[in-house]
Amino acid sequence: MTHIFVNIPTSDLDRAKAFYTGLGFAINPLFTDENAACIVIDDNIFFMVLTKEFFATFTDKTVADTATTAQALIAISRESRDDIDSIVAAGLAGGGTEPRDAQDYGFMYSRDLEDPDGNILEFMYMDPQAAEQGPEAYIADNAEQMADIPRPGA
Incomplete structure (x- = not known):
C-alpha cells in the first residue's frame, strides 16, 4: 500500500494544527511533537506540518x-x-x-x-x-x- 506524506513548513505549529483540525482533519499524535504535526487527510494521505527550522533539516535548499x-x-x-x-x-x-x-x-x-x-x-x-x-x-x-x-x- 502506498501512503503520501506532504511536508509543509509553518512558522506557528499550534496555529497550523488549529487550522487543519478546523478543516475537519485529524492529528496523529504518534507522529506529532514540538517540531511537527501529522495531519491525517485520509487513510493514505498525510500532511507533515513542520516548523520552518525542522523543515530546513530535510533539505540543503533554501526554504x-x-x-x-x-x-x-x-x-x-x-x-x-x-x-x-x-x-x-x-x-x-x-x-x-x-x-x-x-x-x-x-x-x-x-x-x-x-x-x-x-x-x-x-x-x-x-x-x-x-x-x-x-x-x-x-x-x-x-x-x-x-x-x-x-x-x-x-
Missing part, C-alpha cells in the same frame, strides 16, 4: 517564503461543489485566505485556500463522467450548458 513564493499547489478532491464551499468557508474562518476566485469549468470546480503560512491548498471536484471519460466527452454531452463556461487551455 521558500510561502508568503511570496508558490512552491507547490496541493490539490485535494472533494465529493461535491458544496463540500468545496464548506471546507473553504471553514478555512477562511480559521485564518486562511482565498487568493483567487473560484474556477468553474462546468465539468470541474475548484477553489484555492491558503493556510495562515501561505501554503496553497486547491480543493477540486470533477464530474464523474469527466473523470472517467475525459473532459471532452463531458463537454460534448453537455454542449448547451457548457456554451458560456471557459475551458482550461482554451
